[in-house]
Amino acid sequence: MKISRTASWFLAAFGAWSWVIWVTFTKNLFADASGLAFDHGKPTAYLWVHLALAIVSFILGTVIGVIGLRGVRAFRRADVAARAEHVDAS
Numbered sequence: 001m002k003i004s005r006t007a008s009w010f011l012a013a014f015g016a017w018s019w020v021i022w023v024t025f026t027k028n029l030f031a032d033a034s035g036l037a038f039d040h041g042k043p044t045a046y047l048w049v050h051l052a053l054a055i056v057s058f059i060l061g062t063v064i065g066v067i068g069l070r071g072v073r074a075f076r077r078a079d080v081a082a083r084a085e086h087v088d089a090s
């Protein structure tokens with residue numbers, strides 16, 4: 001499967017963005033003082049549901065980011081090969 005250079009960069013950026021957002025959210029979730037995530041020190045259903053969402057988002061963000069990075073690397077290898085052919089032809 002081939003994806004464009006723009007799509008590759010978008011997927012890589014999306015993977016990084018997903019990690020930034022969900023790491024921040026998870027930190028805030030565990031620092032929650034409103035009583036939503038912890039009730040007298042015990043985890044609530046709110047915590048478990050949002051923790052599951054964060055974990056799934058970490059996994060999906062990682063997979064999407066890796067796909068994007070592989071696409072970017074493929075374009076870079078193709079550029080290097082094209083330059084090498086151009087030098088050899090000269």
